[in-house]
Amino acid sequence: MQVDVIPTVNETRADELNQKTVIVIDVLRATSTIVTALQHGCPAVVPVETVQQAKQIQQPEDLLGGERYCKKIAGFHLGNSPSEYTPPGIAGRRVVLTTTNGTRAIQKAQRAGCLLIGSLLNAEACARAAFSVKRDVVVVCSGTQDEFCLEDGLCAGLLLRELSRLDGQPLPTNDLGLAMMLAWDTAKDRLEETLLSCASGKRLTKLGHRDDVVYCAQTNRFALVPVWKEQSLVRF
Amino acid sequence: MQVDVIPTVNETRADELNQKTVIVIDVLRATSTIVTALQHGCPAVVPVETVQQAKQIQQPEDLLGGERYCKKIAGFHLGNSPSEYTPPGIAGRRVVLTTTNGTRAIQKAQRAGCLLIGSLLNAEACARAAFSVKRDVVVVCSGTQDEFCLEDGLCAGLLLRELSRLDGQPLPTNDLGLAMMLAWDTAKDRLEETLLSCASGKRLTKLGHRDDVVYCAQTNRFALVPVWKEQSLVRF
Numbered sequence: 001m002q003v004d005v006i007p008t009v010n011e012t013r014a015d016e017l018n019q020k021t022v023i024v025i026d027v028l029r030a031t032s033t034i035v036t037a038l039q040h041g042c043p044a045v046v047p048v049e050t051v052q053q054a055k056q057i058q059q060p061e062d063l064l065g066g067e068r069y070c071k072k073i074a075g076f077h078l079g080n081s082p083s084e085y086t087p088p089g090i091a092g093r094r095v096v097l098t099t100t101n102g103t104r105a106i107q108k109a110q111r112a113g114c115l116l117i118g119s120l121l122n123a124e125a126c127a128r129a130a131f132s133v134k135r136d137v138v139v140v141c142s143g144t145q146d147e148f149c150l151e152d153g154l155c156a157g158l159l160l161r162e163l164s165r166l167d168g169q170p171l172p173t174n175d176l177g178l179a180m181m182l183a184w185d186t187a188k189d190r191l192e193e194t195l196l197s198c199a200s201g202k203r204l205t206k207l208g209h210r211d212d213v214v215y216c217a218q219t220n221r222f223a224l225v226p227v228w229k230e231q232s233l234v235r236f
Numbered sequence: 237m238q239v240d241v242i243p244t245v246n247e248t249r250a251d252e253l254n255q256k257t258v259i260v261i262d263v264l265r266a267t268s269t270i271v272t273a274l275q276h277g278c279p280a281v282v283p284v285e286t287v288q289q290a291k292q293i294q295q296p297e298d299l300l301g302g303e304r305y306c307k308k309i310a311g312f313h314l315g316n317s318p319s320e321y322t323p324p325g326i327a328g329r330r331v332v333l334t335t336t337n338g339t340r341a342i343q344k345a346q347r348a349g350c351l352l353i354g355s356l357l358n359a360e361a362c363a364r365a366a367f368s369v370k371r372d373v374v375v376v377c378s379g380t381q382d383e384f385c386l387e388d389g390l391c392a393g394l395l396l397r398e399l400s401r402l403d404g405q406p407l408p409t410n411d412l413g414l415a416m417m418l419a420w421d422t423a424k425d426r427l428e429e430t431l432l433s434c435a436s437g438k439r440l441t442k443l444g445h446r447d448d449v450v451y452c453a454q455t456n457r458f459a460l461v462p463v464w465k466e467q468s469l470v471r472f
Contacts, residue, residue, distance in 0.1 A: 007243065007384065148243065150411035175386035175434050182430075183418035194418075198411050 002136045003163055005156045005177040008143030009105040021135045022112035023126060023159060025119065026142035027151040028200040029080050029209075030102025031226075032119040032216040033065075034233055036082035039222050041091030044232040047103035054096045063090070066098035070207050073098070081212050094232075101142040106228070109140055115228035116236065120155050120191070122222045127162030129225040129236045137163070139177070150183075150198035151216070154191070157184025158219065192217040238372045239399055241392045241413040244379030245341040257371045258348035259362060259395060261355065262378035263387040264436040265316050265445075266338025267462075268355040268452040269301075270469055272318035275458050277327030280468040283339035290332045299326070302334035306443050309334070317448050330468075337378040342464070345376055351464035352472065356391050356427070358458045363398030365461040365472050373399070375413070386419075386434035387452070390427070393420025394455065428453040 006012050025031055034045050046062075048054050051073055054064055065078035065085070072079030080099050097103055109115050114133050118126040130137050139159055141152035157180035164171040164181075171177070187194045195201045195217040196210070204213050225236035242248050261267055270281045282298075284290050287309055290300055301314035301321070308315030316335050333339055345351050350369050354362040366373050375395055377388035393416035400407040400417075407413070423430045431437045431453045432446070440449050461472035 147410070148412045148415070150414050153411070153415050174383070175389070175436075176384045178386050178430075178434060179384070179389050179415065179419045182420075182422040183415045185422040186418040194414075198414060 001163070001167060002172045003139065003160055003177060004174040005139045005141065005180055007141055007148040007176060008146050009101060009108060009140065010146050012105065012108050012140050014108055014111055017109055017112040017138055019113045019135065021114040021116065021130050021133045021137045022109040023116045023118040023130060023137060023139045024102070024105045024109055024142065025139065025152045025155045026102030026105065027119050027155050027216050028204060029082060029212055029216060030099040030142070031117045032121055033080055033082045033085055034097070034117050034226050035119050035122045035222055035224060037085035037090055037095055038226055038235055039224050040086050042085065042093060042095055044094045044234050045226065046094065046096045046232050047106045048096060048098050049104055049107050051098060054098045057096050059094070061093060063093050063095045065095050068100060070204060070209070081209060082215055083212065101144055105140050105142040110228065117226035117233060118155060118159055120158065120217060120219045122220070122224055123155060123158045124162050124220040125223045126225050127159050127166060131163055131166045144200060149200055151195050151200060153180045154184050154187050154194070156180045191219065237403060238408045239375065239396055239413060240410040241375045241377065241416055243377055243384040243412060244382050245337060245344060245376065246382045248341065248344050248376050250344055250347055253345055253348040253374055255349045255371065257350040257352065257366050257369045257373045258345040259352045259354040259366060259373060259375045260338070260341045260345055260378065261375065261388045261391045262338030262341060263355050263391050263452050264440060265318060265448055265452060266335040266378070267353045268357055269316055269318045269321055270333070270353050270462050271355050271358045271458055271460060273321035273326055273331055274462050274469070274471055275460050276322050278321065278329060278331055280330045280470050281462065282330065282332045282468050283342045284332060284334050285340055285343050287334060290334045293332050295330070297329060299329050299331045301331050304336060306440060306445070317445060318451055319448065337380055341376050341378040346464065353462035353469060354391060354395055356394065356453060356455045358456070358460055359391060359394045360398050360456040361459045362461050363395050363402060367399055367402045380436060385436055387431050387436060389416045390420050390423050390430070392416045427455065
């Protein structure tokens with residue numbers, strides 16, 4: 001099982017994802033939010049690229065969620081903070097979600113043989129699901145505006161360590177995968193501090209979302225894995 | 237002092253390097269070879285992009301060096317193995333060098349306020365030189381064919397740790413810089429093994445250059461720093 005890591009959405013070539021399992025990561029905050037929503041009873045999240053698409057797709061019972069520049073979109077029910085995706089509001093309601101980087105990465109990975117959503121919150125479960133599918137894996141770090149993000153890289157490192165443990169042998173991976181496993185080994189015991197010190201963590205803290213960074217820095221809190229099925233993300 | 241790390245030559249934007257100190261890294265093998273050549277009495281290395289340019293620039297006393305696909309170029313005196321850049325052959329002879337990734341990165345960084353050459357072999361000296369220049373720093377990992385290379389990333393991590401030590405405080409850096417410092421912390425005590433396991437290390441080993449990988453994995457062996465001056469690399 002080859003497991004490669006891609007540093008940003010833009011370096012993802014859609015035609016290379018065919019036949020593979022793709023894990024999309026946007027720890028701060030899109031994929032952490034999607035995991036949280038499904039965990040709390042949301043039946044499906046529909047990721048779309050634009051605000052217009054979100055409004056077109058919306059059914060009467062749906063909630064609209066998302067952000068631009070880390071802020072809630074005018075007229076939407078929810079922003080991109082996982083703290084908003086909790087009961088009772090979220091239970092039983094489908095969410096149409098658009099964010100700057102994460103939902104774009106998911107759209108780009110649609111052609112994958114199997115598309116899973118990863119975050120620190122569900123990393124172990126996500127690795128188990130990917131392992132069970134028995135295909136080569138591509139881990140796509142969403143990044144921010146074409147720049148590599150530390151939090152996504154560290155989550156990739158954790159996923160690779162988990163996959164390696166499940167496989168019982170060193171994992172064939174690309175150099176970025178090797179680097180992320182090494183970085184994970186150093187950071188794992190001070191994850192909250194590390195996430196607060198990276199670019200997204202600092203930006204979110206400045207905007208009053210420090211609690212979100214702390215929340216998203218938790219590992220393996222949930223055993224749930226969102227999977228792409230009929231244009232939506234549902235439980236694996 | 238802001239110190240950012242760029243993952244590959246292609247992601248280097250020449251116009252962002254003005255006024256800055258740029259450190260180009262191609263551990264396997266171009267920058268390790270350049271450091272080794274100057275250490276052994278070569279007065280200057282002229283990096284060029286193409287084989288044709290190398291032949292045009294060549295003066296009667298010059299040596300031509302370089303590689304394509306890790307192999308010596310037909311008609312050239314030297315390949316790209318640092319073991320060839322040793323006395324007595326190299327002393328007093330200028331070298332015109334062309335390699336697939338490293339010399340391209342150097343060409344692209346020509347407009348920098350100050351352009352230095354880094355490798356594991358001279359990392360501490362290189363960090364000292366960069367620190368003394370008192371400009372913001374951009375560390376350019378050459379990579380291989382647009383792909384991030386672990387050995388360059390780890391060298392960047394070491395440079396950042398050294399710069400941070402010299403500055404006496406945590407270094408403002410981008411997320412890739414943070415990740416490379418974390419990866420360096422894990423890998424530093426098993427560097428030879430790590431370099432032998434990355435893509436370039438495995439490829440070079442397969443081609444019979446295992447000794448080069450082991451040689452290039454040595455840290456701080458030389459106190460010399462190549463610097464760009466009048467279209468050549470000379471001692472800082």
